[in-house]
Amino acid sequence: MLDINDAIILGCATQGGTMASAATEQTGLTRVAVSRRIKKLADAGYLHRHGTGTRQTYSLGDKRFWLRVEPLDQIARRGGEMVVWEQHLAALLADLPGNVKNLAYTAFTEMLNNALDHSSGQNVVMGVHAQGGQLQMLVGDDGEGIFRKIAKAADLFDPRLAILELAKGKYTTAPAGHSGMGIFVSSRMMDGFAIESHGLRFDLNEASAPLPVFDWIDANAQLKPAQAQTVVRMAIALDSQRVANDVYFKYFESNNVGDAEPGEAFHTTEIPVRLAQLSSELVSRSQAKWVMNRATQFKTVILDFEGVVHVGQAFVDEVFRVFATAHPHIRLKTMGMSAEVAKLVSLFGGERV
Structure with a gap:
């Protein structure tokens, strides 16, 4: 399983210049250790080799990987979810088809914003992995737990009913700043979308094609000594033809989107x-x-x-x-x-x- 140091090395591959030197500085690993990791990443398809011998250079391969754990308040101080995307993912996913990149951007930033604004957590784990024709993304936090929070706010006798309310859309525990559309829209933009919290699971395709467990990341291990209380997992085919407007025009009324109050066009x-x-x-x-x-x-x-x-x-x-x-x-x-x-x-x- 790849780790955060591998993610840093792949990030250096998007920055130009001497990748090994930058990776050594940013990871704190020895030059020899970085070289071994670069070879491993190249052999696995995450990096492309160019040249031979001591003059080899590297660029991003067909596979992509990114992993980061960060305090939520630190992300908020730096400017929020958009800063994370621009600093870490925009270059890594730059050559994805435009429609897929746009859908991934929308879903990832919406879910990270939810963790920032609603989780009451301390830390968040974020990950992206592309291989086998599919892009997978994960956002997990160590906060209260989404279903318990909704059940408490809506006075539901069973947190399983929170999943039902969430699936409908237009539900938010912070109506002053949110419209309750983020999860509804993001889940329809992805091919697979699942939220897991305290043993409960929300997956629109649970009855027919549930989203499998990701084998490239362990949210609990990344957030130790805390536990992941809410984990959102998302997947979309890299050759998907879906565009954002396919979702918006199906569920939103286009003739008054611009003039409607938040949520009314939904x-x-x-x-x-x-x-x-x-x-x-x-x-x-x-x-x-x-x-x-x-x-x-x-x-x-x-x-x-x-x-x-x-x-x-x-x-x-x-x-x-x-x-x-x-x-x-x-x-x-x-x-x-x-x-x-x-x-x-x-x-x-x-x-x-």
Whole structure:
């Protein structure tokens, strides 16, 4: 597993000049130790060799790696998440396709800003790794833990319901300075996106293609003696054709984005209905109310039934009749519904739209 010294050496490769001398100075390692690491990085594909013998020079290879642990207050004093990107990642990822780089920039800086503004932590671990046609990114902090913080702020009896609220978007524990769009948007920009905290996990693709564990970084080991209380992991294919506007135009109303108050242009949400199951199937009106909580903040609500194998009459009635009748101006749509669940919804008087 590569470490922070390897990251420093790769960073030196983006700066021009004599890489070995700069790396020796910045890592504090001996020249011999740095040379050994450079050879290892070149053999593994993180560096390209140019020339032969003692005149060899190096440039960034096809693989990329970066790792850093830093006090959160130090990042804030230096100027925040944008400074981290510009000082460490802009040059390292400069030759990525423009759309992928833009999506990575948005997601990474949003998640680092969340750690700065919401975590109440002391330190943050940040990492980036590109290989095998995929860019992976990680931001982890030693703060309170995102799901516990949301559950406390929203007075939820179970922190698992915090994952449901987070998935909807427009939820923030600091409404004066945030709109609650960062995680919603970032998770849709990435191919894979997962948040882990205190044994709980938020992953939009959990039911079909959960994001695997990253084998190139251990957030807990990097934050010792503390533990990582919130870890955000993100992944996107380097040949992805997605652009930011694909996400914005799907969930935001483009004709009033510029004039709207923060969050108002955010008009469409997707709710992973399975998150209301907790330890039981979706049969009760309580569960339906958890699903539809804050749904009135949107114009279109897409109910994602992926991973749901059964629904009960009370749940269906509460969503598709009671809520729909009380809020006729809100458009309800469904997706990911199995044939059996669709039949139950129809049987109990719900309308699959």
